[in-house]
Amino acid sequence: MAKPPRPPESEPELMVRARALAGRRVGELATELGATCPPDLRRAKGFVGGLVERALGADAASRALPDFSRLGIELKTLPVDGRGKPVESTFVCTIPLTEVAVLEWGSSPVYRKLRRVLWVPVEGDRALAPAARRFGEPLLWSPDTQEEADLRFDWEELAGIIGRGDVETVTGHLGRCLQVRPKAANSRARRRGTDRDGASVDVLPRGFYLRATFTAQLLCAHFVLPSSARGVGGA
DNA sequence: GATTGATCATGT
């Protein structure tokens, strides 16, 4: 692998780097970084995400910090179709099953992860070889008033159910913008949880994910109009 | 066609 850039020291510096990706292809970037593009992502699901981390100078690699630790910004690549619409949900965080009952929205891992996110759209059509996929225009995003209210609503519903010890009743159907789905090596994986009586039980690990409908809406809204023109904050 | 549940690779 070649030249890992310094972490960006400011948001503008990060955005200059991120915008420079727009219109370029995954394969070119891989070549520059000395990486080899896989023929498909079946056995390399995090390949594009890792590539962009390195290209932009993310420094948190596998630590419990935002990708750009100094700036407090999380990086998410977002696979989109030919019209710019997300084709996959977005993983947010694993669910701390034994703690969720005690967490408030403001102290929740969902809130912390989503406070500030750099979205980097990338073509995600499976018919396109990974190397041929182009990057889109990045969006540095924080939830606006309505988005945060929506996220909070779902968090309270889902965390409430899990906090009561009913994680096994939660399916991916619940939640308007957030959902709960498995997050594990396989369906036999187990991690410590709490049942309805407060007893310790081993359950399938799960994570919070953003629905594609939610990321579609946020891309559209924040690209089409700047937040100041949408009456954010109550106008 | 959209969605849910299952799964893959890598690093600490």
Place this chain on the structure above:
DNA sequence: ACATGATCAATC
């Protein structure tokens, strides 16, 4: 083991 990065593929 569990965190990071996600997409695959069966099913609705």
